[in-house]
Structures are given as structure tokens and as C-alpha cells.
Amino acid sequence: MTQKKILFPAFATLFALGIGSAQAGAIDALKKFNTDADGISGSFTQTVKNKKKTQTTSGSFQILRPGLFKWQYTKPYKQTIVGDGKTIWLYDVDLAQVTKSSQDQTIGDSPAAILSNKSALDSSYTLKEDGSAGGIDYVRATPKKNNAGYQYIRIGFKGEALAAMQLKDGFGNETTIRFSNLNMQPKLSRSAFSFTPPKGVDVLSN
Template identity: 25%
Template sequence: MKRIAIVIMLSLFAGVMMGGLAPASAVTEAEKTIDTIIAGVESRYNVTGFTAEFDQESILKAMAVTDTASGRLMVRQPGKMRWEYLVPEPQTIITDGRDLWVFRPEENQVMVGKAPAFFGEGKGAGFLSNIKTVRNSFRISLETADDPEFYRLRMVPDKASADLIEVKLDVARESFDVVRIITVNVYGDETRIELKNVDFTATPSESLFRFEAPAGADVLQMNP
């Protein structure tokens, strides 16, 4: 430790002898823009909760299959989410930040698991329920969006997994609303979620983020 300290001091002394310390690396314009976007998103989503409608498209590259779905999303900070799929068939995914329930009413089936395994580290758009994790959990770069009204952020998780190797966010330039989320797994499969009619004035009730299995339901345990 002492040797390291001496080396640092010698370096500083050399800088002074050469007319002062060398300036720190300048922050690039892209880094400034990214910081502005993230700060705008953090401010926009600094609410107790919100609701939205969503359209989802899941693309399995190897099989050349595309599935679509739509429904409603409810979020309450921190960590609570409720995805109500209405099309093509009803299904509800609920988490209180710790536990996870997937209810399929037509089959009267409930699958139970732990939230971090399915919504942790950016999976399942889980960062929407705690937006500050974006800054702390991803390496972020700026890309050109398909629509000039949006910013596009490419986010690579610090802890990549087979389920998630990158996320792309399209953010509205004027409002800083997150309008599109694209997640990619190690196989190149993509899930695209578009958020619509986001309402930041409607805070969902706490009771919406817990679930009790209906009488006679088939309850299955999910493994991570």
C-alpha cells in the first residue's frame, strides 16, 4: 500500500513540475446526452406508481416464430408489478418484489416463484418498478433511434445471463416517457414491449400486488 502511495505522489509531483496536473478526460457529448436522458427518465418515473397499456411482440429467431400479446400494466415503486395479459388469452403476472405469481384463469393454474429470478437484473422490464437501477446496473451507450422523436439507449447489464444480454430503450425526447423496450437473449430472441396511455396520476392499490390462489387451482412451483 505504501509503495502504491509513493508512486501516486511521484506522479502528482511530476505533473506539477511540468506546469500543473493533466486535466481529467473530457466528458464526451454522448456521455452528457446519456446522463441527460437518464436524469429525465428518473425524474419522470419518480412517482409512487403508474399504469399503462402495452403491446408485446416476442420473436424466436431460430424458429422464425413471432407471437403477439397485449394488455395492461400496473407498477408501484419499488419492485411491484402486475402484467394483465388480455390478448390472445388471459394471464396475469404479479410480483410484490419478492414473490411471483403467474395465474392462468382458463386453466385455473397458478405458478409460484421468486421475483429476482424472473425480474432481476433487467429481465422482464423489471427496472420499470425501480427506475434508478438503470444507472447502476447497466453499461449504457447511445444509438440512433428509428424515429427522430425518440432517443435510443443500448443497455448491457453488468451481470449478463443467457436470458438477457442487452436492452434497448426508446425514450420520448420531449417527455422522457419510455415508449419501447426491446430485450435480447443469448440466442438472439427478442421481446418488444410498447407502452401506451401511461398514467402517472393513477397509483395502483397495494392489494393488486399480492395473490391468493383460487380454490381448487393447480399450484406449481417455478424453478429459476
């Protein structure tokens, strides 16, 4: 697996903005978002930082809850990740390679679960207000399991609008995702989340 494949938040690393004084309401915004959002679409910019380098990617995403999602990286390379409810398909255009894995085993209670499944928030995380920075109010979601693979997630809102997610994993990778052009009522169908490997690509199983 190439270095760039660590970038998708569901698999490894979804960090660090300065924290200002805590403001009440971020948890309320998160819970309202979790209750109301049945579908989400928009754009994202994702930055992964470790001791050696910083990598930034961008693209678009679609989510239909529960359990369906599509992340399409367009810059600086093209890569598509589709969760169809049973299988996660990772298509790397440059490598002409598709990797498939069990969705339940891959996501578990990872950061991607917060976006794709409404039940994950209460069942897997402890929440607390975590200050403000750059006009964004943050909630810190700490995993209840000690072996979750990451230390915590910060979920940011501007008012009631989802604005950012930040995560620091157990290897010290820090990831920041900024969301934009959000549509909280996209017209999505389940068929949009099906995936068939293109002809001529290698298909690997995890």
C-alpha cells in the first residue's frame, strides 16, 4: 500500500488548531447534525502532518446514512473510496488497482463512523466542549475503547454547520479536514454507492 493511502479518514488519520475559550453549543450542534442529517455532500481539503512531511489533498464526498459513502480525491491525484454497506472499495487510478475490504471490520467505531452512522456517536465516544478557533466551535470526541488506534477526534461547527474534523492517531499523524459547499439535503440514491472495478485493474482483498 502506498504512502498516500493513509489519507482517507476512515482508515487511519482524520489536527492541531489552537484552542480558545470554550463556548457552549458545540455539543448541541453536533447532536442536531447527527439527528437531522440523513444525507450529506460537499467538498473537502485534507491535510496530514507527521514529523517528516505534510501532505494536502482535496476532492468531494457523498454520504447516505446509514453506512453509504463515497470520497473522491481529485488533487493532487485521483482516488475513489466507496462504502456500499458491506464492502469498502479503494480505487487508485495511478496504480490501476482496486483494494476491497469488509466495511464493518474496516470502519468499526473509527472517525468515518460518526459521519456515516447515527448510532456511533453515543455508543463509541465520550463528548465534551473543546473551545473555539478561527470562528469554529469544537467538540472533543474521545473513544471509549482504549485500543481505538487514535487519541481523540475534534469536530468543528460554525453555528449549526459542520466545518472541520481533526484527529491525532497513535502514530503521531495529525490530520485536519475542512468541509465546504455542504448540502445537507442532497438527492442521493443507494445506486450511487455501488462500485464495479474497471476492466484491466488489479483487484486485491484485505
